[in-house]
Amino acid sequence: MIVIAPVFKPVSQIELTPGSVVTIPNITWLEFESILQELGEKRRSRIAYNNSTLEIRVPLLDREIPKDLISDIVKILLKSAGRRYEPFGSTTFQLECAAGVEPDACFYILNYQRMIGRRRLLPDDPPPDLAIETDVTSKTTIDAYKIIGVPEVWVYDSGRLRIYLLQDGEYVESDMSPNFPEIAIAQLIPTTVERAWQVGSCQALEEFESAIG
Template sequence: MTVVIPVAKPVSKMQLAPGSTVTIPDVSWSEFEAILAELGHKRRSRVAYIQGTLESMVPLPDHEIPKDLLSDIVKALVKFQGRRYEPFGSTTFKREGIAGVEPDACFYIQNYQRMIGRRRLEPDDPPPDLAIQSDVTSKTKLDAYAAVGVPELWVYDNGTLKIYILRDGIYLVSDYSPLFGEIPIKQVIPTFVERAWQVGNLQALEEFEVAIANR
């Protein structure tokens, strides 16, 4: 049974403009859990928590096209490789008492079989193999991803893709993706995101699939 604790920090009442971020210090883990319950699932904001610091961010409307296209590209890549995946969207991933984070999208690839049919995360479930962010990602959010243990994180912002790989608890910027090492993800994705602004997501994705198939 979940006990909801009254929260003195009315995060759910804050009216944040798209693109804005608010950071709140001195938030206990129980307060963080209560704030998540207050906010509910039907919201545009994304939260990150790391050792007492809570960050709430509302994405800009124009972050949806890159987010959706990156998700579709990951699905196309996994299919091209003859592999399988389980998507977990913007699920809140936690490391009890320490960190919590909500990606724009995420995928289980190496661990996909274990997560088939999972309606709720179990305490011993692994983190997703790949998480995606389509915005400027703060140190709070990066630290939260690292604490949760997400091995690969893609951050797309302003025409640039950064690939972060977790090594010994610290993210290092990489020029390639260990999941898709034979494909120049860092160069290819910005090209097709820009193409999506010109011709739409569906055509950009179709062109991407043709380009990958012809490699």
């Protein structure tokens, strides 16, 4: 009789190449927290947890430029409008026993004052006002944002920017951003990202700033 025993291997030892996505079902909240601790903070991978499913993905290198560029565009727009903000990068946001997610970038805008000087999130901290993702198409990630209550999520993928607004507990796709109601974000950002591949990020951002000035 042959007995097949399960093999247990730490998640941190799983080698993921850029562009890889691993989905692990039936993960409890305690297991999720343990995996987060095991993976540590200094890593390229991003996680999403929802409905007992853990998703780990490693962005492609060509996603780094759009991520940084879109973050810089948000900063330019906020500065142009005279609005203050606190950037929180790829901080891990969690709603205990329910969901967890790590954006490529995120911003506190309405709640920026509350988050000044915050080194670690507190249980009663609000979600960021805007989260940015550059290669997400999975339901796990979008549902995690929904449960955590992020009011606006931008997803940039394959030359297109989708704007999702949280309305009555569900995300609705929109052509406009309520944070920047007078700017055609869905058109300008893809144009600027494509321009950056041609002339470099600095010039593309300069051109963007001139276009909205």
